[in-house]
Amino acid sequence: MYHTHLAHLIWKDFLKPGMTVIDATAGNGNDTLFLAKCVLTPKTGLVHAFDIQEDAIKNTENRLQKNLSTILLKRITLHVASHETFPIGINPSLVVYNLGYLPGGDLAKTTLTNTTINSCNNALDILLPGGLLSITIYPGHPEGNLEKSAIFDWLREKPSFQIFYHTEINKPNHPSLITLRKPLTKSLSIKS
Numbered sequence: 762m763y764h765t766h767l768a769h770l771i772w773k774d775f776l777k778p779g780m781t782v783i784d785a786t787a788g789n790g791n792d793t794l795f796l797a798k799c800v801l802t803p804k805t806g807l808v809h810a811f812d813i814q815e816d817a818i819k820n821t822e823n824r825l826q827k828n829l830s831t832i833l834l835k836r837i838t839l840h841v842a843s844h845e846t847f848p849i850g851i852n853p854s855l856v857v858y859n860l861g862y863l864p865g866g867d868l869a870k871t872t873l874t875n876t877t878i879n880s881c882n883n884a885l886d887i888l889l890p891g892g893l894l895s896i897t898i899y900p901g902h903p904e905g906n907l908e909k910s911a912i913f914d915w916l917r918e919k920p921s922f923q924i925f926y927h928t929e930i931n932k933p934n935h936p937s938l939i940t941l942r943k944p945l946t947k948s949l950s951i952k953s
Contacts, residue, residue: 812844871905
């Protein structure tokens with residue numbers, strides 16, 4: 762899928778070994794594994810992956826165990842938890858979301874608009890200055906379409922952020938990618 766490939770290219774260009782990253786929607790672990798390969802060394806880098814579904818975390822764990830050394834696995838924490846809140850003390854350089862439902866899972870279980878927006882707000886609070894938020898959206902199902910509208914409304918409130926939207930113009934219901942870059946410093950308002 763083009764949007765996933767594009768997301769991985771953007772992440773790979775942005776990430777450096779030793780960074781801390783969050784996969785807010787672990788799914789089957791493809792993104793978690795990609796992130797781990799980008800940032801982990803035997804002594805540096807951290808990956809946190811979240812999913813509310815135990816099956817997703819098990820799938821992610823299996824994928825990681827098949828592809829990474831034991832020493833790198835120690836630098837990864839898997840959380841059976843909603844992406845709505847993140848543990849205190851994590852300050853990532855990148856937070857990624859791959860919204861929708863678990864591929865191969867129950868299609869009725871999807872990410873939800875309210876928790877996604879809450880999670881994105883929380884992610885921006887803990888994201889390091891200059892950090893990147895990556896959101897893959899799937900508007901081809903009812904909740905995904907609601908998420909897309911809510912995310913666009915949320916993005917309109919972020920004028921100081923660098924925001925890019927990658928989509929197929931002629932296929933509005935296909936997956937698309939949003940990247941949001943946090944400013945290095947807070948902008949100051951100048952009074953005259």
